[in-house]
Amino acid sequence: MMLLSAYVAALRRDLLLVMRRKTEVLTALFFFVIVTTLLPLGIGPEPDLLRKIAPGAMWIAALLATLLGLQRLFAADHADGTLEQMALSPEPLSILVAGKITAHWLVCGLPLVLLAPVIGLQFDLPTDAIGVLMLSLLIGTPLLSLLGAIGAALTLGARGSALLVSLLVLPLYVPTLIFGAGAVESHIAGLGAAGHLYLLSALLVLAAAFAPWATTAALRISLE
Amino acid sequence: MQWASLSEFFAMGGYGFYVWGSFGVCAATMVAEPLLVRHRQKMAIRAIRQSQDL
Amino acid sequence: MINWFKFSAPSTFYPLAGKLIPIFWTLAALFAAVGLYIGFFVAPTDAQQGEGYRIIFIHVPASWMSMFIYCVMAFWALMGLTFQTRLSGMMSSALAPTGALFAFLSLWTGALWGKPMWGTWWVWDARLTSELILFFLYLGYMALHAAIDDPRRADRAGAVLSLVGVVNVPIIYFSVTWWNTLHQGASVSLTKSPSMASTMLWGMLLMALAFWAYTIAVALMRARSIMLEREGNTEWVKHLPDVKEAV
Numbered sequence: 001m002m003l004l005s006a007y008v009a010a011l012r013r014d015l016l017l018v019m020r021r022k023t024e025v026l027t028a029l030f031f032f033v034i035v036t037t038l039l040p041l042g043i044g045p046e047p048d049l050l051r052k053i054a055p056g057a058m059w060i061a062a063l064l065a066t067l068l069g070l071q072r073l074f075a076a077d078h079a080d081g082t083l084e085q086m087a088l089s090p091e092p093l094s095i096l097v098a099g100k101i102t103a104h105w106l107v108c109g110l111p112l113v114l115l116a117p118v119i120g121l122q123f124d125l126p127t128d129a130i131g132v133l134m135l136s137l138l139i140g141t142p143l144l145s146l147l148g149a150i151g152a153a154l155t156l157g158a159r160g161s162a163l164l165v166s167l168l169v170l171p172l173y174v175p176t177l178i179f180g181a182g183a184v185e186s187h188i189a190g191l192g193a194a195g196h197l198y199l200l201s202a203l204l205v206l207a208a209a210f211a212p213w214a215t216t217a218a219l220r221i222s223l224e
Numbered sequence: 225m226q227w228a229s230l231s232e233f234f235a236m237g238g239y240g241f242y243v244w245g246s247f248g249v250c251a252a253t254m255v256a257e258p259l260l261v262r263h264r265q266k267m268a269i270r271a272i273r274q275s276q277d278l
Numbered sequence: 279m280i281n282w283f284k285f286s287a288p289s290t291f292y293p294l295a296g297k298l299i300p301i302f303w304t305l306a307a308l309f310a311a312v313g314l315y316i317g318f319f320v321a322p323t324d325a326q327q328g329e330g331y332r333i334i335f336i337h338v339p340a341s342w343m344s345m346f347i348y349c350v351m352a353f354w355a356l357m358g359l360t361f362q363t364r365l366s367g368m369m370s371s372a373l374a375p376t377g378a379l380f381a382f383l384s385l386w387t388g389a390l391w392g393k394p395m396w397g398t399w400w401v402w403d404a405r406l407t408s409e410l411i412l413f414f415l416y417l418g419y420m421a422l423h424a425a426i427d428d429p430r431r432a433d434r435a436g437a438v439l440s441l442v443g444v445v446n447v448p449i450i451y452f453s454v455t456w457w458n459t460l461h462q463g464a465s466v467s468l469t470k471s472p473s474m475a476s477t478m479l480w481g482m483l484l485m486a487l488a489f490w491a492y493t494i495a496v497a498l499m500r501a502r503s504i505m506l507e508r509e510g511n512t513e514w515v516k517h518l519p520d521v522k523e524a525v
Contacts, residue, residue: 150442154435158425168418168439171411172446175453182457199456203449214442217359221434226323237323239330242394246333246387250340253379254492261499268506272521275510 010099054123055184109141153218313484347377352444355437367433378416
């Protein structure tokens with residue numbers, strides 16, 4: 001019970017902070033919309049082509065959008081000393097970190113999932129494919145937040161950390177991108193999305209078990 | 225031994241550019257790396273000496 | 279029982295490495311000489327790929343080494359995080375540039391092989407793609423290490439990153455292979471040549487051993503430099519013959 005309340009407290013605190021600075025929520029969302037809107041303008045309006053690239057394009061846009069907010073995940077708390085207080089608190093730091101990661105997903109990931117159907121219509125995706133896309137994003141975006149948190153924690157206090165986060169995190173994002181976009185593609189190809197979604201879920205379970213732990217280790221190192 | 229002459233060896237059956245491009249870059253980088261490390265070693269020693277002289 | 283921790287002190291490791299370096303250079307030269315001889319003079323011309331296949335003698339060993347070095351880095355990272363030894367982090371950061379070099383060489387030779395055989399410099403083949411991602415993992419490690427000023431912190435942050443990376447490498451490889459089969463990409467395989475003569479295997483093995491000895495020699499040299507840079511004002515460094523005698 002103690003752990004749960006610590007988790008909820010960390011989650012609520014981060015959400016409250018975000019609600020006071022609404023631009024941060026909107027940055028990721030706008031980025032997602034802008035990229036997916038510019039893409040057809042750059043490539044051409046042929047519906048067949050757009051339908052073909054839609055899963056990959058939307059997944060890449062979602063991936064880059066989550067990357068945008070990553071650097072701020074711990075930076076403010078690190079700067080004002082809150083993070084040190086968290087590390088010293090009697091609650092395990094990994095629980096608090098898990099709360100912060102969840103908050104990041106609720107702010108940067110979940111809005112993308114909810115917005116995906118609208119963007120999917122722009123790309124002329126059939127309704128059932130949009131459903132699969134939302135499902136794959138629903139499983140995949142928490143995975144992006146979890147893996148990204150490791151990168152954000154490692155680059156805390158490093159020079160040029162914004163660029164560094166993307167270099168560290170992008171190789172780790174490869175499997176998520178492949179299975180996420182692949183789920184929609186193989187559904188459209190009539191092969192069924194189940195295999196991809198199962199693999200994506202397995203990765204999510206794995207990351208949920210280990211990423212907060214690795215993030216905590218990285219945070220302790222940068223707090224030394 | 226399948227090479228009748230030296231020029232045949234360098235031609236590599238028409239694949240000379242690709243084969244020697246691979247082996248050449250490989251050899252060049254593997255010579256350059258130890259030289260760079262040796263330079264680093266010398267710079268480190270020089271820095272220590274300078275700090276001692278001060 | 280030998281006290282292994284004694285060797286992990288830089289003051290004992292530095293002279294030991296100094297003795298080992300020439301041995302591994304000699305080994306590297308010997309293995310390379312025999313390996314190149316087999317590769318160019320003993321191994322027969324390939325029925326399908328002519329003489330172009332001889333790139334295999336550096337391409338495959340370079341790929342092997344790039345993966346092997348990453349695992350060794352992760353091993354040192356684990357040692358460093360569990361035993362808090364200074365040497366582990368130095369070894370990890372000494373290995374990273376060489377690992378990146380082999381990943382680069384693997385990509386470079388892959389491109390030079392792909393051009394005459396497949397008609398294109400780059401194919402999104404599962405193996406080449408994974409190698410590219412491995413190259414990025416090396417670059418990430420080096421960039422992170424360079425971006426943190428305090429060397430001890432840089433070592434530990436790098437250790438966490440390389441452990442996360444080594445867990446992810448198999449997952450990345452699996453996902454890329456999966457992606458490759460889904461998209462029916464290049465079906466030509468680089469190494470699965472039908473007439474894989476045993477002389478070819480020997481050549482590759484010897485070249486891999488040469489690269490292995492080269493890696494140890496260079497990594498030890500670099501580890502020595504790192505030690506001098508970090509421990510410049512300690513007593514044992516001041517009394518080193520390398521530092522005392524004039525250049």
